[in-house]
Amino acid sequence: MLMHKKKLSVILLLAISVMIMSFKDAPEQKKEEQKFSNLKVLSKKISHDDLIAVMKNYNTALGVKCNHCHAKNGEKLDFASDAIPEKNIARKMQKMANAINKKYFGGNSGTVGCMTCHNGKTNPNDMK
Numbered sequence: 001m002l003m004h005k006k007k008l009s010v011i012l013l014l015a016i017s018v019m020i021m022s023f024k025d026a027p028e029q030k031k032e033e034q035k036f037s038n039l040k041v042l043s044k045k046i047s048h049d050d051l052i053a054v055m056k057n058y059n060t061a062l063g064v065k066c067n068h069c070h071a072k073n074g075e076k077l078d079f080a081s082d083a084i085p086e087k088n089i090a091r092k093m094q095k096m097a098n099a100i101n102k103k104y105f106g107g108n109s110g111t112v113g114c115m116t117c118h119n120g121k122t123n124p125n126d127m128k
């Protein structure tokens, strides 16, 4: 009888922990589904807010709007599309900035960013 009770409580404990775990997992999985689909340089785990902050920084640093790199699909911008070549240039630039920071400034310091060279211009070599 005692054995029985022990077994029962173990099973109960297991059931409860499974329940807790599935509660914990549920919102996580939901978030995963809404994740960005075409990230090759930025972390795939980046939050929505952090990604938008990076994008706004691109806008400011280059003096452009989102449509400088993101192609239109009907009325809306299709952010996952790679149709505009500037988007891939931006990927290359982000990789370069990451590499410079890693090699010369330490880790992901972000010391050198788009602004460092572009300073609000699309082409830093354009001195006008």
Ligand code: HEC
Pocket (backbone or CB within 6 Å): 035, 036, 037, 038, 039, 040, 041, 042, 043, 051, 052, 055, 056, 058, 059, 062, 064, 065, 066, 067, 068, 069, 070, 079, 080, 086, 087, 088, 090, 091
């Ligand atoms: C200078 C170019 C550039 C500008 C300007 C820019 N983006 Fe992006 N955007 C990128 C690049 C490059 C990526 C992909 C990054 C990667 O591959 O990791 C990206 C990815 C994204 C994604 C993720 C798409 C997906 O599902 O993979 C969203 C959303 C997005 N940008 C929104 C914006 C918004 C909103 C703006 C304006 C506030 C903006 N971007 C301005 C270059 C740009």
Ligand code: HEC
Pocket (backbone or CB within 6 Å): 058, 062, 086, 087, 089, 090, 091, 093, 094, 095, 097, 112, 113, 114, 115, 116, 117, 118, 122, 123, 124, 125
């Ligand atoms: C070390 C300096 C430097 C940094 C840092 C830098 N760029 Fe550039 N970028 C340049 C230069 C120089 C050019 C012009 C290249 C040319 O004329 O071929 C350029 C050109 C570009 C272009 C193409 C011009 C166009 O038509 O839009 C894009 C897009 C771009 N950069 C995005 C970025 C983004 C996004 C970042 C930050 C992640 C960044 N760059 C960081 C130096 C830099």
